[in-house]
Amino acid sequence: MNKRFSQSTLVIVISVLTVLILGFFTGYYFRSQNILSAQSDLSAEDIDADFTLFWDAWRVLRDNHINSQESSDQDYVYSAIKGLAATFKDPNTNFFPPVEATQFQENVSGSFGGIGAEIGMKNGLITVIAPLKGNSAEEAGIMAGDYILEIDGTSTENMNVLEAVTIIRGKIDTDVVLNVLREGWPSPKDFTITRK
Numbered sequence: 001m002n003k004r005f006s007q008s009t010l011v012i013v014i015s016v017l018t019v020l021i022l023g024f025f026t027g028y029y030f031r032s033q034n035i036l037s038a039q040s041d042l043s044a045e046d047i048d049a050d051f052t053l054f055w056d057a058w059r060v061l062r063d064n065h066i067n068s069q070e071s072s073d074q075d076y077v078y079s080a081i082k083g084l085a086a087t088f089k090d091p092n093t094n095f096f097p098p099v100e101a102t103q104f105q106e107n108v109s110g111s112f113g114g115i116g117a118e119i120g121m122k123n124g125l126i127t128v129i130a131p132l133k134g135n136s137a138e139e140a141g142i143m144a145g146d147y148i149l150e151i152d153g154t155s156t157e158n159m160n161v162l163e164a165v166t167i168i169r170g171k172i173d174t175d176v177v178l179n180v181l182r183e184g185w186p187s188p189k190d191f192t193i194t195r196k
Contacts, residue, residue: 021057100162113172113195117142119165125149126156126164128180140193142180149188150179170195 058076078097085095116135117128128146131137148156151167159167168176174195181188 021053094161096162113174114165114169115140115142115176115178115193115195119148119161119168121161122147126159126161136193136196140191142178142191142193143182145183147181147188148178149181150177152177153179172196 117137
């Protein structure tokens with residue numbers, strides 16, 4: 001059993017590393033293509049990158065990964081671009097595939113209400129970047145730097161910012177409960193905030 005565990009662990013580690021490398025190079029490639037199309041004075045010869053490793057990894061993953069039938073080439077492209085955006089380690093730099101981008105736009109401009117706070121990612125946790133002055137979050141006592149651990153009882157542990165914003169937003173005049181941990185607090189506290 002221990003040998004089987006070691007082999008499966010090795011396969012998982014190699015798969016994860018390959019996906020990360022694939023993501024970086026796909027993102028780099030498509031960024032380069034965008035630069036080439038936007039600036040006519042650049043050509044492919046001006047880009048100092050060899051994409052052989054990227055395409056080799058692409059083929060290996062597509063042809064051999066156990067879940068490769070569940071993903072399309074377009075899914076790989078989106079994942080690579082997400083990987084590129086993540087390399088900047090900027091909580092405000094994100095890539096959303098078209099469906100997620102549409103959902104995000106609906107969430108921030110539709111008939112839904114929010115709590116009046118800018119949300120981002122810090123130290124791998126959903127974090128309040130800034131409550132907006134005069135809005136529900138500020139009135140409830142939410143402060144910049146607060147970590148949101150749960151939204152309406154749902155853990156934010158593996159959530160991205162878009163998922164958190166989508167859950168926080170909802171019908172106007174309804175409540176959302178945020179379980180918040182603030183630096184210096186021994187334990188988190190619940191805040192009930194009305195969406196406006």
